[in-house]
Amino acid sequence: MRAVVTRVKSASVEIDGKVTGRIGTGFLILLGIAPEDTAGDCKKLAEKALGLRIFCDENDKMNRDLKAVGGQVLVVSQFTLFADCKKGKRPSFIGAAGPETAIPLYELFLQECRDRGFVPEHGTFGADMLVASENDGPVTILLDTEEWKR
DSSP states (O other): OEEEEEEEEEEEEEETTEEEEEESSEEEEEEEOOTTOOHHHHHHHHHHHHHOOOEEOTTSOEEEOTTTTTOEEEEEEOGGGGOBOSSSSSOBOTTSOOHHHHHHHHHHHHHHHHHTTOOOEEOOTTOOEEEEEEEEEEEEEEEEHHHHTO
């Protein structure tokens, strides 16, 4: 499982001209799922992402987490995080899970967010979405559960 966690002042996702998710200060999480990912990966990734201490404290040090700043979460499915660009100029996406695997894990990740006290705003899996964000910092963190297994 891969996630791009961006600290934002605001973010939104729009589908067919309708905003389906919008947050203020918090995290925009782009979530990619691989065929071998598990429910355990979901839990670990949610715990790590939502616990990141990347908000500044009174000394301008990144010491505060999402809960400490009253932040929100916007989660958007992003199969392109598994793009393979080794050959040619057209990426291959064979490393991304198909809907039969990815949808249940995407829904589980949303539930893991809820279980940790963050009701996630979100897009729709597989939809053509317009994502907007006002990046704060910018601060962008890459998380990959596969790296944690090595």
